[in-house]
Amino acid sequence: xxxxxxxxxxxxxxxxxxxxxxxxxxxxxxxxxxxxxxxxxxxxxxxxxxxxxxxxxxxxxxxxxxxxxxxxxxxxxxxxxxxxxxxxxxxxxxxxxxxxxxxxxxx
Numbered sequence: 340x341x342x343x344x345x346x347x348x349x350x351x352x353x354x355x356x357x358x359x360x361x362x363x364x365x366x367x368x369x370x371x372x373x374x375x376x377x378x379x380x381x382x383x384x385x386x387x388x389x390x391x392x393x394x395x396x397x398x399x400x401x402x403x404x405x406x407x408x409x410x411x412x413x414x415x416x417x418x419x420x421x422x423x424x425x426x427x428x429x430x431x432x433x434x435x436x437x438x439x440x441x442x443x444x445x446x
Contacts, residue, residue, distance in 0.1 A: 346421045347394045349376060349384045349401060353409040363406035370404050391415055 353367060354360040374397060376384035388394040394415055405411050 343390060344418050345388050345391060345394060346385045346416050346418065347388055347397055348379070348414040348416060349386075349411060350414065351382050351409060351411040353382075353406055360406070360408070363409070367404055367406060367409070370400075374400055385421075 349371065351367070353364045355364055371384050374386070376386045376397075379385050386394075386397060388397070394413075398413055401411055401413065
């Protein structure tokens, strides 16, 4: 069996209208961080896993954490696909300065 390191991307839209919604958002984000996810940009977090079956563990964890009115999408991408990501920005900012070995296109 061949193992290939992957990234699990977690993309989410959570309501922020009520105090309870805001609390649910904070708890969801806190749990993402506690499970080793790193923020890529607002509402998009990722975690490196050794292979797809290992990523399924986090899928089940996230299913239990989804707020009632929230939407969460998971995407599995290989390291090669992740490395080929292009970042398009209007002007170079702090976040882009911290990213190493990644293509940066400033328009």
